[in-house]
Amino acid sequence: MKTRRSSAGWAIACVFIVFYALFPVLWILSMSFKTGDDINNGKFLPSNWSWDNYDTVFDTSLFTSALRNSIGVSAISTIVSVFLATLAAYAIARLNFRGKRLILSLALAIAIFPTVALISPLFDMWRSLGLYDTWLGLILPYLSFTLPLSIWVLSAFFREIPWEMEQAAQVDGATAWQAFRKVIVPLAAPGVFTAAIITFFFAWNDFAFGISLTASERARTVPAALAFFTGESFFQQPTAAIAAASVVVTIPVIALVLVFQRKIVAGLTSGAVKG
Amino acid sequence: MATVTAPTAEPGTTTGPARANRRSDRARSEERLGWMLAGPAFVVMVAVTGYPMLRAVYQSLFSYRITAPDEREFIGLKNYTTVLTDSLWWTDVGTTVFITVVTVLIELVIGFAFASVMHRLVFGRRTVRTSILVPYGIITVVAAYAWQYAFALDSGFVNNWFGLDDFAWFSQRWSAIAVIILAEVWKTTPFISLLLLAGLAQVPVELGEAAKVDGATWWQRLSRVTLPNMKPAIMVALLFRTLDAYRIFDTVFIMTGGAQDTETVSFLAYRQVISRTEIGLGSAVSVLLFLTVVLIAFLFIKGFKTDLSQVRGNQ
Numbered sequence: 001m002k003t004r005r006s007s008a009g010w011a012i013a014c015v016f017i018v019f020y021a022l023f024p025v026l027w028i029l030s031m032s033f034k035t036g037d038d039i040n041n042g043k044f045l046p047s048n049w050s051w052d053n054y055d056t057v058f059d060t061s062l063f064t065s066a067l068r069n070s071i072g073v074s075a076i077s078t079i080v081s082v083f084l085a086t087l088a089a090y091a092i093a094r095l096n097f098r099g100k101r102l103i104l105s106l107a108l109a110i111a112i113f114p115t116v117a118l119i120s121p122l123f124d125m126w127r128s129l130g131l132y133d134t135w136l137g138l139i140l141p142y143l144s145f146t147l148p149l150s151i152w153v154l155s156a157f158f159r160e161i162p163w164e165m166e167q168a169a170q171v172d173g174a175t176a177w178q179a180f181r182k183v184i185v186p187l188a189a190p191g192v193f194t195a196a197i198i199t200f201f202f203a204w205n206d207f208a209f210g211i212s213l214t215a216s217e218r219a220r221t222v223p224a225a226l227a228f229f230t231g232e233s234f235f236q237q238p239t240a241a242i243a244a245a246s247v248v249v250t251i252p253v254i255a256l257v258l259v260f261q262r263k264i265v266a267g268l269t270s271g272a273v274k275g
Numbered sequence: 276m277a278t279v280t281a282p283t284a285e286p287g288t289t290t291g292p293a294r295a296n297r298r299s300d301r302a303r304s305e306e307r308l309g310w311m312l313a314g315p316a317f318v319v320m321v322a323v324t325g326y327p328m329l330r331a332v333y334q335s336l337f338s339y340r341i342t343a344p345d346e347r348e349f350i351g352l353k354n355y356t357t358v359l360t361d362s363l364w365w366t367d368v369g370t371t372v373f374i375t376v377v378t379v380l381i382e383l384v385i386g387f388a389f390a391s392v393m394h395r396l397v398f399g400r401r402t403v404r405t406s407i408l409v410p411y412g413i414i415t416v417v418a419a420y421a422w423q424y425a426f427a428l429d430s431g432f433v434n435n436w437f438g439l440d441d442f443a444w445f446s447q448r449w450s451a452i453a454v455i456i457l458a459e460v461w462k463t464t465p466f467i468s469l470l471l472l473a474g475l476a477q478v479p480v481e482l483g484e485a486a487k488v489d490g491a492t493w494w495q496r497l498s499r500v501t502l503p504n505m506k507p508a509i510m511v512a513l514l515f516r517t518l519d520a521y522r523i524f525d526t527v528f529i530m531t532g533g534a535q536d537t538e539t540v541s542f543l544a545y546r547q548v549i550s551r552t553e554i555g556l557g558s559a560v561s562v563l564l565f566l567t568v569v570l571i572a573f574l575f576i577k578g579f580k581t582d583l584s585q586v587r588g589n590q
Contacts, residue, residue: 010392010395010396011399013392014392014396014399014402014403017389017392017393017403017406017407018402018403018406020461021406021407021409021410021465022406024410024421024422024461025409025421027421027424027425028417028421031421031430039429039430040429040430042431042432042434084316084319085316087312087313087316088312088313088315088316088317090312091308091309091311091312091313095306095308095309095312096305096306097306097308097309097310097313098306099309099313099317100309100313103313103316103317106317106320106325110320110324111515112515112518112568112569112572113324113565113568114518114521114522114541114561114564114565114568115522115524115541116522116524116542116545116561116564117328117331117544117561117562117564117565117568118324118327118328118561119544119545119548119557119561120331120544120547120548120557120558120560120561121327121328121330121331121334121558121561122323122327123548123549123554124334124341125327125330140319141323143319143323144319144320144322145324147316147319147320148320151316201411205413205414207414207415207416207524207525208524208525208541208545211549212545212548212549222414223415223417223525226416226420227416227528239424242420243421246414246420249414249417250413250414250417253409253412253413254409254412256412257405257408257412261401261404261405261408262401264408265404265408265469
């Protein structure tokens with residue numbers, strides 16, 4: 001009796017968590033299908049479902065160029081960041097060299113660094129270096145802000161890898177590099193995925209750099225472009241159009257979460273579980 | 276990097292010269308490989324954060340406006356006194372601290388509840404974890420718009436649902452801050468609950484069972500067994516969330532634009548530099564923001580003995 005009651009309790013708890021997580025997403029989705037008077041109908045659902053807002057959004061170069069910029073900048077940042085972090089984390093987890101503590105403390109310092117504090121110097125520097133309003137001008141800060149966490153996650157993974165295997169590979173004649181590439185990389189793949197996803201989310205999500213270090217459609221990313229939808233390029237109230245654009249940029253996030261759910265959670269938890 | 280090991284490596288000075296020599300060669304090549312691998316990441320991190328921050332410290336000593344570059348002059352610490360004697364700065368600090376404390380406390384409780392549920396879940400584990408990752412991954416600006424539209428007078432449904440008529444959430448300070456906190460809590464609770472879930476997994480199951488056999492109540496088991504064993508995970512989650520919450524910028528920008536005294540410290544720094552092009556004054560605000568964050572981290576690490584080496588189980 002008691003178990004049945006408690007399992008019903010767990011089911012309710014589950015449903016509540018799912019509802020908590022998805023409710024605002026459903027709201028913005030519903031909003032994106034509203035047109036005309038529906039937008040201000042004070043109800044959760046539209047009375048008339050319409051794709052008009054999506055048409056508007058994809059006809060607006062402000063949004064399409066921002067989407068292109070976001071995809072490009074996030075993808076490049078992710079690949080470069082994870083590559084550099086993998087190398088660094090391997091060195092930190094496996095090798096003895098002076099400066100290791102320095103790198104770790106620097107990574108920690110950056111992990112707690114207030115991003116907005118960098119806007120002022122970077123705005124100034126990028127303007128004189130010609131990096132203002134370019135992809136590279138965004139990629140560089142994204143790299144330096146995602147490297148610490150990636151190094152952190154990856155070195156935790158590297159520490160748990162059975163190192164006898166690497167030594168065994170080296171005894172069998174593999175060089176240190178081969179041992180790294182053939183033995184460690186496959187074992188560390190879940191960690192690499194986690195690092196990649198976290199990096200991608202950071203770059204995709206960034207707003208502060210996006211609005212301060214860009215000025216035009218050349219490099220402006222989606223979160224920044226969303227903020228500039230207001231008053232520009234729309235004769236009507238931009239509310240529903242912003243909702244549609246929001247839904248479009250949320251799709252990649254949901255797709256990643258659906259495909260890599262296990263890897264993200266495993267990456268965030270496995271280090272702690274194995275202790 | 277060139278000088279590597281102690282002089283004991285010299286042949287003939289130790290009882291096992293060959294062995295020592297081999298080790299030193301190995302150490303040297305290890306050191307070289309270490310820097311080859313970690314060097315690029317190190318350079319990027321220093322070049323894009325360390326150096327600009329030093330530059331901000333330098334710039335903060337000048338009166339410098341981009342629109343008037345010729346009038347740039349050294350004024351020492353005057354920017355700092357300007358900022359620190361301005362009541363706007365202290366209002367912003369107060370707002371930021373309030374949002375940070377309330378947000379982190381609420382999400383610590385909700386996050387722990389979620390973690391406990393996820394920890395014991397047998398069925399639907401995948402669905403729950405997948406959905407909880409959605410707020411974590413969603414763009415903050417998008418989340419801010421979603422909540423703003425929900426509470427807005429024209430497009431919102433909240434007032435309609437709760438019979439609040441034309442209560443304007445964003446035209447009073449505290450109701451605006453409440454909505455900002457709600458949006459922040461929704462977005463960041465998943466992160467804290469996943470960290471706490473990792474911490475829960477570290478608590479030995481036998482301890483809880485033994486306590487149960489001995490007749491401990493649910494609350495006793497939670498407060499005497501589970502929580503003390505999770506302390507490292509809780510402290511780390513708290514530290515990272517507090518620092519993160521203190522930087523709040525996106526949500527405020529979208530929801531209120533800093534109106535009704537909802538401006539935060541990050542927003543102030545942004546406004547000085549980008550809207551007012553006051554590089555000198557903006558740099559001073561940035562440096563102060565940075566110092567506050569360092570102070571918070573220091574309090575956690577020294578004051579609350581947060582052991583960062585325990586974060587991911589390398590005890």
